[in-house]
Amino acid sequence: MQLVSKTYSSAERAFHEVKERILTGMLPGGELISEGEIAADLGMSRTPVREAFLRLEAEGWMKLYPKRGALIVPIPPAEAEHVAHARYVVETGAVRALVAVDRSTLDAALQESLDRQRELADTKDFARFAVVDTDFHRTYVVAAGNPLLTGFYDSLRERQRRMNSVALHRGSTDIDKIIEQHARLADLIGAGDATGFAAALVEHLAGVHQLELRGL
Structure with missing residues (x-):
């Protein structure tokens, strides 16, 4: 149970951190980022970052490209x-x-x-x-x-x-x-x-x- 809670917490943290970077312009539209670099930056495994990326894609903030990374969607x-x-x-x-x-x-x-x-x-x-x-x-x-x-x-x-x-x-x-x-x-x-x-x-x-x- 603790493991599930920890994974969920890490995914939430990754989601909010990456989203905040998008909203503040630290991650500008058009930039391609990877699960690995975000995971390393946040000091966590790729799994919660992957979950965060999926949520961010669902909200329209990024577009995922398998084996290439995640593209920060520019403001149309x-x-x-x-x-x-x-x-x-x-x-x-x-x-x-x-x-x-x-x-x-x-x-x-x-x-x-x-x-x-x-x-x-x-x-x-x-x-x-x-x-x-x-x-x-x-x-x-x-x-x-x-x-x-x-x-x-x-x-x-x-x-x-x-x-x-x-x-x-x-x-x-x-x-x-x-x-x-x-x-x-x-x-x-x-x-x-x-x-x-x-x-x-x-x-x-x-x-x-x-x-x-x-x-x-």
Whole structure:
């Protein structure tokens, strides 16, 4: 029984570790990795790594090629655009719902997030910044008080994190500019300007992820 538990624990650890490396951009799309190198890196046998790879393939993060290895699936351009469109719909809807309510607590939370973002910008911790970036946007979605929209938004979280990490690692994205745009979004939310927020969000998403967001 202990052996089964240990194997399961190792497989879970391998799954979460490799997935985290994909989400943070440490394992970029297009890279080919092997069970052996991951097993050696994590200090475990190949069996739990093989189980982890199968789960990651089932979730669409990698593609397995027998005797060759596992290919990290790149973010398809269409998927990036679809995620951005979905975010636009949810985030603008949330801000419209917030116009008629007291936003003082939300304003404080957004400012706290901006302070944390500025701290991370100085450290160049891209992985952590990508998480805080995602949480910044989630803060006002949650504040709108619609659990169905929040649940849907959370289903995009892993894709958001990966897209943010890729943008940061790409080197073409300026963290200071992201923070500046976040501050602008926070100001528009504080002012109850849903129309201005929608326009600023399109500019933000298109710029960070290098997308043409048609129809927004």
